[in-house]
Amino acid sequence: MREMGTGARLTAVVAVSGLLLLGLPALYFLAGYGCGEKEDRLAEVMAAETVLDAAPEGAGRKDRYQECDDDDRFVVVGTQYRYDGSPEKALRYYEKTARADGWRPRLAAGDELVPGCFTKSMGGTTAYLGVEGPDDGLVQVEIVADHAKTQWC
Secondary structure, three states, X not given: OOOOOHHHHHHHHHHHHHHHHHHHHHHHHHHHOOOXXXXXXXXXXXXXXXXXXXXXXXXXXXXXXXXEOOOOOOEEEEEEEEXXXXXXXXXXXXXXXXXXXXXXXXXXXXXXXXXXXXXEEEOOEEEEEEEEEEEOOEEEEEEEEOOOOOOOO
């Protein structure tokens, strides 16, 4: 029976190390990277929120959107519409509408309210509702959440 030489052993060690260093990240990328069923379920729950269908008087056509960031796996569901009213009027409308739908104003350090930002538990995590605009005549109402419990808006 022949013994394995030093060169062959070294080659085997390098090959196994290479498989571990390159193979495991590749396996993660193929098996665990990107948005999946968990994020799809979260997006469904978020999309059912009635606050996304609400708009102040005088708002124009609504455009709904939904997306998931494959890198960080955060889900975004929102509505954008034309609105010529003031930002203050839009924010007052959504403060009332969001609270009626169970959203709570987000508090920053020192218990100060974060304007246009609300939180609500859904889909096993905390979701953040943000209201922006009107900028260039557009108001954006957006819910963002992930299972890493990242804080938004």
